[in-house]
Amino acid sequence: MGAAMLCGVAGIEHVTLDNSAAYLKSWISALRGDSRLIVTASSAAQKAADLILGTQVEYTQGNEVKAS
Structure with missing residues (x-):
């Protein structure tokens, strides 16, 4: 699933x-x-895709809060 997410971000999902x-x-x-x-x-x-992309995301008690 993470690979599919990353391919979508990279624009190569059709391949x-x-x-x-x-x-x-x-x-x-x-x-x-x-x-x-x-x-x-x-x-x-x-979470893995966020780490690879360098996206800063804070996870607290199962809720996702985006940070800049």
Whole structure:
């Protein structure tokens, strides 16, 4: 998910869309077994993308507060 987010920011989403879709499809069985997994995985992917992009984000008690 993080790779898909970063590709979107970089403007190369159309090139990697099929690969990203295939990777996410592999998660379907895991997601069916754990309804909270998508939230946890998405949050971790967003934090990783923010770190890679150098975005300053402060996370407090599950809420996201953007800093400059």
